[in-house]
Every structure is written in structure tokens, then in C-alpha cells.
Amino acid sequence: MQTIAERINSALEGITQVATSVHRPPNSVKLLAVSKTKPVSDIIEAYEAGQQMFAENYVQEGVEKVQELAHLTDIEWHMIGPIQSNKTKVVAEHFHWVQSVDREKVARRLNDQRPDNLPALNVCIQLNIDDEDSKSGVKSGELDGLVQFIESQEKLCLRGIMAIPKANPSEEEQALTLGKLKELYDHYHKSLANFDTLSVGMSSDMNAAIKNGSTMVRIGTAIFGKRG
Template identity: 45%
Template sequence: MSQIAEHLKQVEARISRAASDAGRPSGEIALLAVSKTKPLDAIVEAFEHGQRRFGESYAQEAAAKIDALRQDSRFDAIEWHFIGPLQSNKSRLVAERFDWVQSVDRSKLVERLQQQRPADMPALNVCLQINISGESSKSGMTEAAIFELAAEVAACDRLCLRGLMAIPEHTDDLTRLGEQMARMQQLFTRLKADYPQIDTLSMGMTEDLEPAIHHGSTMVRVGTAIFGARDYS
């Protein structure tokens, strides 16, 4: 078995154990393979072993990968998620290629994605990114700004509001980490009460997927544990 295939099995086992410990069915949690900076061969290998959701953070790099893979109709089955900070001048690259954008955090970006999403494509799925830790180094809006921006997205016919995304603090203080994740879970529940189509709480990565699942995450974004810290070539 290839290294990536083995890593996928290990991550899926972690998700299953965490879901069981949280009293949740593992089918409630989707695995997003974070393939940013990884070569096409690594994506193809993961795809051949059943992975279908991939996350990218750099618009130009991602556009080149998507365009290359779409030369082969097999890869039309991939669900592409943009998960990095998105500059307004790069928004068209994403609007025309991706299925999801998880890093929407301001009105200008909502307007551009709505304008640039091709009319013949399905609505672009959107998660609002929350800076739940309040760290200046991280993207995302404040908790107070969520509901106004959610209303803006919901009013767009070429966008579909699907949920929230966050990158909690990287810390060994499990109490502080748990508090941030619990706040995200509460915000998700509140937003879902207003918008029943919402179904995605994207939270948890290689280091913290277990507590994220405990706090209601429905999608974990895993890169290192699948592809390793270095590029496969």
C-alpha cells in the first residue's frame, strides 16, 4: 500500500474513533485533504484511493492544478474547496473553478464572488471564516460580524451559505482550545436556526481534529497527516 493510502486510512480511523468517543456517527464528519503546495501526483494518488474532497489555499497554484486535472474527466468527481485567505483581485480564479469557498470574511469578497460566479455553474458553496482566537496573524471576521455577512451571502443567487470555518489557536492549553471550539459550535447552532440549509462546521486539522469533532465539527481539514510535511514527487 502506498504511503498516502496508508495515511488516509490512519486519518479515517482517527475520525472514526473521535466520532465514537463523541457519540456521533463517523459519517457526519467529512475529510478534506489539504493539498496546497502538493504536486498533482499526490492529489491523483489520494484520488485513486478514494479521496474526493481537496482543499487549496493559493488561488493561482490551485487554478493551474484544477485546469490540468480537468483535462481528464475522471477528475470531475473532485470537490474543490478554497480554504486560504482570498485577495479580491484573485477572486475570479476561485469563482470560476471551485465548488466551495470556506474563507469568506468581508462584504467586498461576497460581492465579487457573486458577480464572477458563472451563471451556468451551480451556486458556489460558502463558509464564513471566523477569527475565533482573535489572533492578529489570522484571517477571519469577528463573532459579532457573522450575522450581517450571513444575510448578505444568503441574498445572493449564485452563492449558497453552508456554514462556518475557523482555525482555533495552536496551543497545548486544551481548556482554552476547547473554549474556542465550543464558541464555534454555539455560533454554528445559532446560525443554523436562521438558515436551515447550513450544515457545515469546518474545524479541526491534523493536530486537533479529535477535540474539533467533540465540539461538533462536520468537516476536518487535514494536510500533513495525509501528504506529510514535505512535497511528494
């Protein structure tokens, strides 16, 4: 059985290998450890191995972990799961990033409820790139309106796009989806000062995502093992 530290090293080596193969610097791709449903002891083990960026999917569970590990002041917490509008206050108060903003109402509430003593909340717009009914996210045609709205909010900093592509696509489908994402990312990256994040790629499709411009991969199973 590999330790969590060994799995993190393997993931970082994998990122380096793939990035190098497409002439990208390895540090152009960040590793986000998805710790949902995992105990705090696993997060501490990963942290002690040098991992500082962690992601949670469920608001209550995530907030409890943020509070329990508040003494580790250099951990960066990302919310990547769907947010109901009645949960925006605790998210705005506890997280450094929200990657799952998919409508104006949630963006407005996160902005209004971000405490004055904290820096602007980093946000990504979740894009439903394959127009799947089962997934959250804005459709491509609605992206520009939400970009403009978030840019107008004083306590939000729009950092990029997050997407969860279709599971088990053909190679052709995958290339098309990832190509569309890269095109949209490049468009805003050129025109907006802080737009530097394309959050796409998980344990199963990390390599393809990096080859197609991902700047942040969200890895859970390959670091913490299967969820019980």
C-alpha cells in the same frame, strides 16, 4: 514509509473512532485533504484511494491543479486560503467551495463572477474566533451582518463557518474556543436551510474538534507528509 492511501485510511479510522466515542455517526464528519504545495501526482494517488475532497490555499496553484485534473469530474475543490479581491474571478470560475470568505467585498465579487452555467458557489465564513491579529476572518460580532449579506446573494450558498483556532492552546482555552464555535454554528444551523458545515480541526487538533461538533476536518500533513 506509509503510502498516501494508508494515511487516508488511518485518518478515516481516526475520525470514526473519535466520532463514535462521542456518539456521533462517523459519516457526520467529512475529511478534506489539504493538498497545498503538493504535486498533482499526490492528489491522484489520494483520489485513487477514494478521496474526492481537496483543499488549496493559494489561488494560482489551486487553479492550475483544478485545470490539470479537470478530467476527474467528481473531485470537489475547496479554496481555504485568503483571497484578494483581484483573484475572486478565477476562484468563482474554478472552485466548488470557498471557505475563506471574510468580508462583503469578496462575497459580492464571488457572487457577481460566478458563471451562470455553474451551480451556486458553496461558501463558509471564516471566523477569527480567537481575535488574533495574525489571522484572517471576521470577528464574532461581525458574523451576523456577513451571514445576512451572503444569504442575499443569488449565486452563493452559505454552508457554514470555518475557523483556525489558536495554535498550542491550553486544554481550557481549546475547550472555550471550540465551545464558542459550536454555539455559533448551532444557532445558524437551526435557522438557515443549507447551513450544515463547521469546518474546524487539522492534523494537530482533529480529535478535540470532532468531540466539539466539527463536521469537516482539514488534514494535510497527516495525509501528504510534511511540506518541503
